[in-house]
Amino acid sequence: MSIAPVTPEIHDLPHRYTAAFANALEERWQASLRWSDGKGYGYRQPNPGDADFDASKPKFYCLDMFPYPSGAGLHVGHPEGYTATDIICRYKKLKGFNVLHPMGWDAFGLPAEQYAIQTGVHPEVTTKKAIDNFRRQLQRFGFMYDWSREFATIDPDYYRWTQWIWLLAYSSWFDPSVNAARPIAQLEALLVREDRAIAVNINAQDRASAPQLKAWSACSKREQQAHLDLHRLAYLGVQTVNWCPKLGTVLANEEIIDGRSERGSHPVVRMPLKQWMFRITAYADRLLADLALVEWPDSTRSMQTEWIGRSEGAEIQFAVVGESESLTVFTTRADTLFGATYMVVAPEHPIVTKALAKFGDAKLAEYVAVSKNRSDIERQELKKKTGVATGFECINPATGARIPLWTADYVLMGYGTGAIMAxxxxxxxxxxxxxxxALTVTQVVDIDHVTWTGEIATSGEGRACNSSNASAGLVLDGLSTKEAENTAISWLAARGLGARRVNYRLRDWLFSRQRYWGEPFPIVYDAEGNHYPISSSALPVTLPALADYRPIESGTPQPPLAKATDWTHTTAGEAGVDPTLLA
Structure with a gap:
């Protein structure tokens, strides 16, 4: 005789915590917490305006890093971090706090768009489907999120506010006199009132040549805007970027492996591109000072200090033989000027382009082409030093000697001036x-307790040696490093060959995009290329619906949004530009 199997009830197995038991137990309790409006369940906290909201309670706000909703669903790293914040929020709730713990979705971006291109399904569809799956998984974990606060970065009601914040940056400048941002309109009003002379036709790569000065009233609209753009916190700048023609977008250094895109293994080229930038370098000193105000571990503060990378030194002009323009370098060791026996510039430096045009060196052209297509990270990691002589020579201002000018990929255009004195x-x-x-090596610092052999470089402070040119009026021998540095900088400044400078490793932040699936910039352009901000009352500038969102494969950027011709060709009034800006 056989006995039919019996399916045990939950209460029949109090001591056997199997996966099936755990699942049934969680589902039962989570079902009991379902909201009456049917929109979710969980530990929903009363919000302002609710009848049971007690404003006298202390507040606690906890914001997790929003997950990117990929088609693969959650990975183990998501609940690992979310569990910690969930514990804290539960603790605060039990301590009587009004807890705000929302969840949302970082839903714009390249992966969703690339997945849509591969599958032929619009990124909006695939993204919302992925969000539904992520939400289901997170709700099954039972985290204490207030799902009534849920949103995604693709929601126009959300990105209207990121566009609003962007417009604040666009319409502001950093005033060092008050160490804070102020409206750009105040700067413009000051320029109008004083009819101040401004520098026009500035070449950012050529700091040696004197800029042309013109009164504000004599400047064209384009020149006035160019001057204001030099101060805006959000501005258009030219940046050397990693362009992938096949993907139709700019890639970060970390997304490139051996000159090819990590996604799809497509060729990547480096090229200058006009991009919207955020002028975070204006805040460099404030960022450093304010590290004292945050309760961070010393190791984290040290990393931030190194990331900002403040260094004091000098900019020095080296004359280029046969050229009217000089070469500008930044150095923290002006005391070693006599030891500069050659110069090196990045392959992207404008003087390399001049050398190619003037000397036509095929070896130089080949080296430049190869170097430009390596990411900055790859170029820094290469162990063997490579380079090619440009054919130009520079004049060391201290010795008067001619020294060769080389190009090498270990020098990066994005750091300093893109040129170094070696x-x-x-x-x-x-x-x-x-x-x-086989280039000349000359010792110019005698370091205590370190013997100079010529077999290795010696670094550190000491006393200057082999560093005097009496006929030029510069004698450094015997001076300490600091004394020699001050003497050298004063000598350079007196002759118009240099000046003290503070440099930063920190660089302005690039936040442009060349693809479809992202929020549009709230900016329009006139026929002359002048840009105008959209009024905040006209926000959000919504992303147009595109059936063909595939990137345009091209050696130069052709953004997919250009396909939305009705959307891109508009009038200032239709776009929502303040009429007073058009006067």
Missing amino acids: VPAHDARDFEFAREF
Whole structure:
């Protein structure tokens, strides 16, 4: 005789915590917490305006990093972090706090768009489907989220406010006199009132040549806007970027492997591109000072300090033989000027373009082409030093000697001026390069307790040696590093060959995009290329519906939004530009 199997009830297995038991138990309790409006369930906190909201309670706000809703669903890293914040929020709730713990979705971006291109399904459809799955998974975890506060970054009601914030940056400038941002309209009013002379036709790569000065009233509208753009917190700048023609977008250095895109393994080229930037460098000193105000571990503060990378030194002009324009470098060790035996510029530097046009060196052209297509990270990681002489020579202002000008990919255009004075005796990287190409090495610092052998570079402070040119009026021998530095900078400044400068490793933030699936910039352009902000009352500028959102495969950027011709070709009035800006 056989006995039919019996399916046990939950209460029949109090001590056997199986997966099936846990699942049934969680589903039962979560069902009991379902909201009356049917829109979700969980530990919903009373919100302002609700009858049971007690404004006298202390507030606690906890915001998790929103997940990117991919088609694969949650991975183990999501609940790992969310569990910690859930514990804190539950603790605060039990301590009598009004807890705000929302959840949302970082839903714009390249992965969703690329997945849509591969599947032929619009990114809005795939993204919302992924969000539904992520929500289901998070709700099953039972985290204490207030689902009535849920939103996604693709919601126009959300990105109207990110556009509003962007417009605040566009319409502001950093005033160092008050160490804070002020409306750009106040700066413009000051320029009008004083009819101040401004510099026009500035070449950012050529700091040696004197800019042309014109009174504000004599400047064209384009020149006035260009001057204001030099101060805006959000501005258009030219940046060397990693452009992937196949993907039709700019890629971060981390998204490139051996000159090809991580996604799809497509060729990547480096090219200058006009991009919207955020002028975070204006806040560099304030960012450093305010590290004292945050309760962070010392190691984190040190990392932030290094990331900002404030360094004091000098900008020095090196004359280029046969050229009217000089080469500008930044150095923190002006005291080693006598030891500069060669110069190096990034392959993207304008003087390399001049060298190619003037000398037609095929080897140089090949090197530049290869280097430009390597990411900054790859170029810094290469162990063997490579480079090519440009054919130009510079004049060391301290010695009067001609020194060769090289290009090498270990120098990056995005750092400093894209040019360095090489002092191989006291810099390991410069020493390796000098050894590789048999360049002169001259000791100019005698460091205590360190013997100079010429076999390795010696770094550190000491006393200047081999650093005097009496006929030029510059004598540094015997001076301490600091004394020699001050003497050298004063000598350079007196002759118009240099000046003290503060430099930062920090760079302005690039937040442009060349793809479809992202929020539009609230900006329109006239026929002359002048840009105008959309009024805040006209926000949001919504993303147009496009059936063909595929990137335009091209060697130069052709954004998919250009396909929305009715949307891109508009009038100032239709777009919502303040009429007073058009006067």
